[in-house]
Amino acid sequence: MRLGVLGIAVAVCLQCGSASAEEAAFDELKVIDVDAADPDFVADMFGPWRVSNAAGDKHCLAVLKREQTIGGMEIELAPACAANFPVLDDITAWRLMEGWAIDLVDAERKTRIRFETPDDVYVAFPDTDGIFTIQPVPRD
Structure with missing residues (x-):
């Protein structure tokens, strides 16, 4: 009986392993409708x-x-x-997500990097090519 349960667990684990970590890691947040969101905050998202x-x-x-x-x-x-x-060479778009996360997306519409802000700084997830953060460039 243990071998049967173990076999099922291995099969499930192998199926989980066949999906990329990127796909599994980024499927929970929804895109923010920038036209319906707070215009002052949304405006701060655009630019350098x-x-x-x-x-x-x-x-x-x-x-x-x-x-x-x-x-x-x-x-x-x-x-x-x-x-x-190097991963940035594949980026073709960005998305503003629930919780004000920023997703960088490739030509296949897959999120490659997500920046989340657990405090006052956006932090990259997952660690890709050494990318750590994205921060707005101060505007004069």
């Missing part, structure tokens, strides 16, 4: 942001735009971004 590693010695400029595109909203990444963080 800096993606950086924990040490702050590698960074990338990303412009989060309001215009819709396939998979979310438009994002503009500086040409040198992929040199510092």
Whole structure:
């Protein structure tokens, strides 16, 4: 009997392993309707942001735009971004999610990185290419 239960557990585990961690990790939040959300807060989400590693010695400029595109909203990444963080070469859109999380999305509409703000700083999940945070660039 134990072998039967063990066999079922292994089969279930193998099925779980066949789905990517990315798919499983990002399926719980819903996209925020930016037209229905608080306009003052939403407005702060658009514009230039800096993606950086924990040490702050590698960074990338990303412009989060309001215009819709396939998979979310438009994002503009500086040409040198992929040199510092190769995963960013695959990013084609971004999404604003419940809890004000920021998802970076690839051409297949899959979330590759999620930035969540457990306190006052957005932190990357999962750790990908050393990316640690995304922060708005101060506007004058």
